[in-house]
Amino acid sequence: MFADYSMGELTAIFAMQGFAGLILFSVFVLMALGLAIIFGQMGVINMAHGEFMILGAYVTYLVSNLFATYIPFAFSIYFFVAMALAFVVTGALGMFVEWAMIRHLYKRPLDTLLATWGLSLILQQIYRSVFGAREVGVSIPDWMMGSLPLTDLIEVPINGMFVMVLAVGISIAIYVLMFRSTWGKQVRAINQNRIMAGAVGINTEWTDRLTFGIGCGVAGVAGSAFTMIGSTGPTAGQLYIVDTFLVVVFGGAGSLLGTIASAFSISQAQSILEFFLSGSMAKVLTLLTVVGILMLRPQGLFALKLRK
Amino acid sequence: MTKSTKNSPNMNVSRRAILAGGAALSASLFLPKNLRAQDYPTDAVNTTGLAVTDDTVTVGILHSVTGTMAISETGSVQAEKLAIDQINAQGGVLGRKIEYIQEDGASDWPTFAEKAKKLLVNDNVASVMGCWTSASRKAVLPVFEQYNGMLYYPTFYEGLEQSPNVIYTGQEATQQIIAGIDWVTKEKGAESFYLLGSDYIWPRTSNKIARKHIEKLGLKVVGEEYYPLGHTQFNSVINKIKLKKPDVIYAIVVGGSNVAFYKQLKAAGIDMTKESPVLLTISVTEDEIRGIGGENIEGAYACMKYFQSLENENNEEFVAAFKEMWGDDMVIGDVTQAAYLGPWLWKAAVEKAGSFDVDKVREASPGIELESAPEGYVKVHPNHHLWSKTRVGKAQADGQYEVVFETADLVEPDPFPEGYQ
Numbered sequence: 076m077f078a079d080y081s082m083g084e085l086t087a088i089f090a091m092q093g094f095a096g097l098i099l100f101s102v103f104v105l106m107a108l109g110l111a112i113i114f115g116q117m118g119v120i121n122m123a124h125g126e127f128m129i130l131g132a133y134v135t136y137l138v139s140n141l142f143a144t145y146i147p148f149a150f151s152i153y154f155f156v157a158m159a160l161a162f163v164v165t166g167a168l169g170m171f172v173e174w175a176m177i178r179h180l181y182k183r184p185l186d187t188l189l190a191t192w193g194l195s196l197i198l199q200q201i202y203r204s205v206f207g208a209r210e211v212g213v214s215i216p217d218w219m220m221g222s223l224p225l226t227d228l229i230e231v232p233i234n235g236m237f238v239m240v241l242a243v244g245i246s247i248a249i250y251v252l253m254f255r256s257t258w259g260k261q262v263r264a265i266n267q268n269r270i271m272a273g274a275v276g277i278n279t280e281w282t283d284r285l286t287f288g289i290g291c292g293v294a295g296v297a298g299s300a301f302t303m304i305g306s307t308g309p310t311a312g313q314l315y316i317v318d319t320f321l322v323v324v325f326g327g328a329g330s331l332l333g334t335i336a337s338a339f340s341i342s343q344a345q346s347i348l349e350f351f352l353s354g355s356m357a358k359v360l361t362l363l364t365v366v367g368i369l370m371l372r373p374q375g376l377f378a379l380k381l382r383k
Numbered sequence: 384m385t386k387s388t389k390n391s392p393n394m395n396v397s398r399r400a401i402l403a404g405g406a407a408l409s410a411s412l413f414l415p416k417n418l419r420a421q422d423y424p425t426d427a428v429n430t431t432g433l434a435v436t437d438d439t440v441t442v443g444i445l446h447s448v449t450g451t452m453a454i455s456e457t458g459s460v461q462a463e464k465l466a467i468d469q470i471n472a473q474g475g476v477l478g479r480k481i482e483y484i485q486e487d488g489a490s491d492w493p494t495f496a497e498k499a500k501k502l503l504v505n506d507n508v509a510s511v512m513g514c515w516t517s518a519s520r521k522a523v524l525p526v527f528e529q530y531n532g533m534l535y536y537p538t539f540y541e542g543l544e545q546s547p548n549v550i551y552t553g554q555e556a557t558q559q560i561i562a563g564i565d566w567v568t569k570e571k572g573a574e575s576f577y578l579l580g581s582d583y584i585w586p587r588t589s590n591k592i593a594r595k596h597i598e599k600l601g602l603k604v605v606g607e608e609y610y611p612l613g614h615t616q617f618n619s620v621i622n623k624i625k626l627k628k629p630d631v632i633y634a635i636v637v638g639g640s641n642v643a644f645y646k647q648l649k650a651a652g653i654d655m656t657k658e659s660p661v662l663l664t665i666s667v668t669e670d671e672i673r674g675i676g677g678e679n680i681e682g683a684y685a686c687m688k689y690f691q692s693l694e695n696e697n698n699e700e701f702v703a704a705f706k707e708m709w710g711d712d713m714v715i716g717d718v719t720q721a722a723y724l725g726p727w728l729w730k731a732a733v734e735k736a737g738s739f740d741v742d743k744v745r746e747a748s749p750g751i752e753l754e755s756a757p758e759g760y761v762k763v764h765p766n767h768h769l770w771s772k773t774r775v776g777k778a779q780a781d782g783q784y785e786v787v788f789e790t791a792d793l794v795e796p797d798p799f800p801e802g803y804q
Binding site: 080084088091092094095098099102200203207208209210211212213214220221222224228230232233234235303304305306307308309310311313314315345346349350353354355357358 | 448449450451453454457582607608609610611613614615616618619620621622623625626639640641642643646647649650651652670671672673674675676677678782
């Protein structure tokens with residue numbers, strides 16, 4: 076298939092294809108980090124993860140409208156305000172949900188699946204009633220649109236770069252929180268042994284609430300960033316949920332490093348396959364590979380060693 | 384000033400009525416007929432036990448107002464309600480006001496079938512305006528055929544179907560595709576095409592027809608591929624397109640994927656206003672542009688039968704009435720207009736037949752003409768599809784299309800195109 080092209084063209088395409096893979100990787104990391112915290116550290120199967128992301132997207136939409144109406148001169152930086160607000164709003168909703176619903180279900184992890192699925196339906200219908208059934212268009216500041224032409228053929232999408240930087244930033248932030256902060260220590264302690272953690276004086280209730288809130292908040296930031304590359308509608312969250320769980324489960328629940336490794340391998344496999352095969356076939360082959368590997372290694376790529 | 388349905392029995396009366404009515408009537412989209420119910424006794428116009436009384440007739444509206452498809456189907460519901468309101472304001476059908484029972488298909492195909500059965504069996508509705516996806520239509524089809532109902536189906540679709548119990552008010556695939564490809568070949572000198580679609584029956588069938596036609600013209604298809612519904616990452620295919628350098632990207636991507644595709648296309652440096660390559664789509668109406676954002680799709684071409692920006696008196700009145708009923712920020716896409724035709728076509732058929740009986744309405748339907756349609760004159764073909772024009776619009780940054788081409792004549796519907804299978 077490459078016979079007709081010059082060396083220069085091929086190099087350019089491979090460079091861009093590599094980039095496409097990295098962008099996909101960043102998207103997967105952003106989608107999965109929030110869930111990795113909630114599912115991995117708390118064992119809660121949060122089916123409403125996609126809806127939390129879309130809440131972040133709607134917050135971005137509202138902030139962009141506010142800026143456009145009241146402070147148009149600052150429109151070019153509204154996105155940062157929107158992301159911060161998306162984190163706060165989704166995080167707050169997450170903490171409320173934890174208090175109202177999730178905390179009653181810690182002893183019944185499978186029931187969280189049903190409960191959060193119900194929550195996702197409720198949230199979808201709320202979005203539909205508030206924002207209308209149609210997708211909303213979020214206007215993005217001009218400087219974030221378009222691409223940087225590196226050579227004649229190689230062009231780098233700016234929003235892709237933005238997503239990459241964000242993914243790296245949030246990963247580092249979460250790493251620091253998880254492994255260098257008191258909260259992280261407490262979360263990991265609870266994850267290992269809830270009763271003992273409580274006995275040594277860790278406020279497990281509050282830590283759980285905070286953890287769930289942070290997980291949801293990260294989802295909100297991801298949703299906010301995705302307004303650049305995807306759609307914002309009541310059911311758009313459903314587009315991400317399958318891939319998100321795929322990444323987290325494949326990486327090994329409980330391991331943040333695993334989540335990143337799995338996002339990397341799935342995104343690279345998918346983007347390379349997509350280039351050589353058609354889109355649907357690429358997806359089928361990626362899923363088959365993941366199923367195959369999970370059959371051999373049910374605990375995922377990386378698993379925490381726990382004393383049972 | 385011939386703004387009534389041609390086949391109305393009281394044509395002359397209504398002509399006089401409008402002359403007398405003068406300015407006040409010019410504001411209404413369609414002429415009042417002033418048919419009186421007592422001239423059409425209920426026993427005579429309804430011999431099959433439909434929900435018809437001396438002053439009302441009940442129809443069904445069956446769309447998804449919840450679930451994934453609500454995004455698309457909301458416009459159709461709004462258009463159908465507007466048409467029913469307008470018909471009632473003019474005195475209804477055979478002197479009877481239309482009442483409607485609305486059911487929610489909930490984006491779930493078995494639910495559609497169940498609700499269709501409820502409308503036909505429990506409510507005895509005289510006709511149903513409804514469905515959007517082909518999957519929902521296929522699900523209700525056996526119900527309509529078993530209980531002899533009449534469905535007015537608004538969406539452009541893949542064709543390959545012709546039921547005595549369905550009137551298809553949208554285009555079948557050849558009506559939407561062939562004229563568009565001819566146009567892009569002739570006007571833009573296109574010679575190579577890259578076909579792209581979401582992975583289900585409509586894009587696949589449409590691209591099959593497109594490919595046949597492209598190859599018949601002696602031109603080249605340099606790539607064809609499909610992505611799962613809901614796919615959100617198109618960077619790889621965009622790279623492939625850049626490598627193959629087609630003259631035309633022929634895109635039939637739907638739903639949330641649509642938004643992702645156009646945003647990423649723009650981000651990858653493909654500026655559609657430069658028309659190299661030209662982007663031609665049959666799946667993006669003004670409705671979809673709201674989600675995509677006008678600035679992300681500016682310069683793309685769409686092939687449809689209706690655009691909100693069409694300049695004719697019918698359309699101006701339709702757009703004004705639609706916005707008055709549903710709000711100024713509404714946009715109207717191709718399917719919404721086709722849905723609007725449903726109640727009017729049904730009314731015309733009922734009045735031509737002088738009866739609500741489904742069999743008589745079916746018999747009366749072929750040949751029904753609407754001069755008042757927003758898209759312009761349309762006519763029902765014996766194969767239950769509509770004769771209509773094909774148009775090409777160029778997307779503008781404000782989310783509207785500028786019409787750049789329309790076929791000189793109505794295009795004959797051909798749901799079973801020979802040589803295109």
